[in-house]
Amino acid sequence: MSDQTLGAQHPGAVLRGAVDLSSLRERATTAAAPAPATGDAPAPPLVFDATDANFATVLELSRTVPVVVDLWAEWCGPCKQLSPVLEKIVTELGGRLVLAKVDVDANPQLAQSFRAQSIPLVVALVAGQPVQLFTGAVPEQQVREVFAQLLQLAAQQGVTGTVPQGPVDPDAEQREEEVSALPPLHQEAFEAIEAGDYARAATAYEAALVEDPRDEQARAGLGQVRLLERVQGLDLQDSRAAAAAAPEDPEAQFAVADLDLAGGHVEDAFGRLLDLFAVLPDDERAPVRERLLELFGLVGDTDPRVLRARGRLSSLLF
CATH class of the missing domain: 1.25.40 (Serine Threonine Protein Phosphatase 5, Tetratricopeptide repeat)
Structure with missing residues (x-):
């Protein structure tokens, strides 16, 4: 299967060029990483951290169940908005997908392989091959639609396994708390993005920048939602x-x-x-x-x- 793309019909899908995972496929690794459950072996968690060292095992896992890859960074405000949404939906799907989280600052090889020039960047792996999904803190309903398409694509490739309900990344609850603790204007922008109201999100980010012109998270968010607003409905x-x-x-x-x-x-x-x-x-x-x-x-x-x-x-x- 060649590199594929989902989500291009969605106005907020900022897609990168083809990714190159050849070096990661070839790398031998002894580091601990999630693996498909066999026999009495424990099931992999639904949400886990992926690294440069263990990614070969993540690629192998994708031959059993589709793997969604969330490329993020601690400094990225939109990442903190999107990650809990991804975790929530993956958990609700009951093991039909798993979520691999990649800190781009700590894992430069993965960031380079996926060409993560703008984050959050969400891609998928199906049978070891990359499928590009979207960039930015897109609305929850759009994430659900793209994941549904991903499951259809995976079924076409014969990747229909499921992971028994295993543990979720212990940091997930903390990230949800961080989202709920966002500054009021950032929270307003996040809720507006989820509702597809990009104009209201832009207004909230603009107000945040008036309060603090050095708010880089608001500046990045404003750029993203302005683009989303402009391309919405364009043919x-x-x-x-x-x-x-x-x-x-x-x-x-x-x-x-x-x-x-x-x-x-x-x-x-x-x-x-x-x-x-x-x-x-x-x-x-x-x-x-x-x-x-x-x-x-x-x-x-x-x-x-x-x-x-x-x-x-x-x-x-x-």
């Missing part, structure tokens, strides 16, 4: 046709750039806006620069694609 073919018909219309080009970024075509999105910036008069360039900076922030300032795009932007400015 890719119609948007591309409109952009082709009006190559110097910023709004038409913005729509396709947003859709490209949401589809994982990062360089296409940047290239489209940089080409537009290059042909516009100086007094019309500001909105394009602002949109580029916003998209740079979503992908990550240290990403090589961002660094290249920033270099070209600088050359166009000076």
